[in-house]
Amino acid sequence: MTKPEGEYTWRDINIGAIVNEPGSASQYRTGDWRSQRPTYDFNKCIKCGLCQIFCPEGCIYENDEGYFEADLFYCKGCGICARECWPIVITMVPEEE
Amino acid sequence: MAKKVGIEVSLAVSEVVKLANADVIAAYPITPQTHIVEHLAELVADGELDANYIPVESEHSAMSACLGSSAAGARTFTATAGQGLELMHEVLYVASSMRLPLVMAVANRALSAPLSVWGDHSDVMAVRDTGWIQIFVENGQEAVDNILCAFRIGEDHRVLLPVMIHLDGFHLSHMIEAVLLPEPSQVDKFLPAFNYPLALHPDRPVTMGAFAIPLLYSEAKKAQEVNLEASKEVILECWDEFGKIFNRRYSPVERYRSDDARVLLLTMGSFSETAMTAIDGMRDEGKSVGLVRLRLWRPFPFAEIRQAVRNAEVLIVLDRALSYGGPGGPVCSEIRSALYGEDKKPKVIGFVGGLGGRDITRTGFEAIINRGIEIAKKGSDKEFEIYGVRE
Numbered sequence: 001m002t003k004p005e006g007e008y009t010w011r012d013i014n015i016g017a018i019v020n021e022p023g024s025a026s027q028y029r030t031g032d033w034r035s036q037r038p039t040y041d042f043n044k045c046i047k048c049g050l051c052q053i054f055c056p057e058g059c060i061y062e063n064d065e066g067y068f069e070a071d072l073f074y075c076k077g078c079g080i081c082a083r084e085c086w087p088i089v090i091t092m093v094p095e096e097e
Numbered sequence: 098m099a100k101k102v103g104i105e106v107s108l109a110v111s112e113v114v115k116l117a118n119a120d121v122i123a124a125y126p127i128t129p130q131t132h133i134v135e136h137l138a139e140l141v142a143d144g145e146l147d148a149n150y151i152p153v154e155s156e157h158s159a160m161s162a163c164l165g166s167s168a169a170g171a172r173t174f175t176a177t178a179g180q181g182l183e184l185m186h187e188v189l190y191v192a193s194s195m196r197l198p199l200v201m202a203v204a205n206r207a208l209s210a211p212l213s214v215w216g217d218h219s220d221v222m223a224v225r226d227t228g229w230i231q232i233f234v235e236n237g238q239e240a241v242d243n244i245l246c247a248f249r250i251g252e253d254h255r256v257l258l259p260v261m262i263h264l265d266g267f268h269l270s271h272m273i274e275a276v277l278l279p280e281p282s283q284v285d286k287f288l289p290a291f292n293y294p295l296a297l298h299p300d301r302p303v304t305m306g307a308f309a310i311p312l313l314y315s316e317a318k319k320a321q322e323v324n325l326e327a328s329k330e331v332i333l334e335c336w337d338e339f340g341k342i343f344n345r346r347y348s349p350v351e352r353y354r355s356d357d358a359r360v361l362l363l364t365m366g367s368f369s370e371t372a373m374t375a376i377d378g379m380r381d382e383g384k385s386v387g388l389v390r391l392r393l394w395r396p397f398p399f400a401e402i403r404q405a406v407r408n409a410e411v412l413i414v415l416d417r418a419l420s421y422g423g424p425g426g427p428v429c430s431e432i433r434s435a436l437y438g439e440d441k442k443p444k445v446i447g448f449v450g451g452l453g454g455r456d457i458t459r460t461g462f463e464a465i466i467n468r469g470i471e472i473a474k475k476g477s478d479k480e481f482e483i484y485g486v487r488e
Contacts, residue, residue, distance in 0.1 A: 017307065018305050
């Protein structure tokens, strides 16, 4: 998709709502489903990458310093990373905080 | 010149599918449609039709296979009836929503229970809102002609929709009639090759049937509605073109001795032929009656219906299906609703009849018309009446 979903009129819809642009789902912001977000205390992080393996969205990436972080454009806030992180680096906090 | 042959209507339908050079037929036999797909299987097995015939395990699979075939850009045909149409139900919506053209002959049949293999329009009415173009035919010739038109209409790039041709089970499907089968050269002139604009191909990957979030679903539905509405123009254009080549003309609402009639009867399908005879008889007796036949069921021909009935005092609508607990037959209730806002309109009287293969004879139609006139005069405490039911 080349523009946000909310800007498409019915005239812009492809025949049969067929998607002819491969990979366009990557432009879909699932991050706004989130009610809580992961926060990090990288002082405790041992860079094991377990959170990345367990993330069902595949939205955790390794940053420039080698720490693992969720891409909040996609992160749905499920909290699986926080639960699996055994050095307890990740804490889920409500979005409104 | 086209040759006139004595042929069972089901077989004539198969023959015209052959002439249309269908690429894929996926079907499951069910009475009273069986002869159509049986004969197509024969034509393919004998090498007379170079098509892929997919014998499937159910109608749900038949329709699913048809979707795949149409999506790949193949000219696709199937046929079904009654319970079979109901088993296809959820896939029917997918065909129209994904804008996949395919043609389906429906040999209209009553729905269970009690089990009935005989004809009525219960099956049609249950799939009314599936988004398909739907056309009723009255005789074998109309079935043949409109199957051909259905391919051209559905595959037109301005349309790209599936089309159902409704022919009455047994009353039509099993009749042997004199039918003009078109010449292959005429068919080639009338029916261009199918070229689906977004056909599945490894070099041009697309996603069909992807999910739509709430922000997009309404837009997709509006696009679908506008498209089905707009198909009427292409349908009219197609029938016009058909008339030029084959010299037989079709219109969304057909009229018979109706122009000056004070009382009109409205029918669909093969019953219209008997109804015309009844009208002739009543005209001979000096009664001011006429017939209106609804051919195009979807998209609903609002303007044509309003125009056809506006000068009448009474309009009697005969449905061959019941909407249980509802306002009467589905066709009658749609026509009432189409006329509601009109200043000049007839009184609409609803009858349901011809259920589960029950015949309505010439005298039956006369009785319906006379009873309709009586209700129009005296009123009734019922929303509709079932004709011919024993009390």
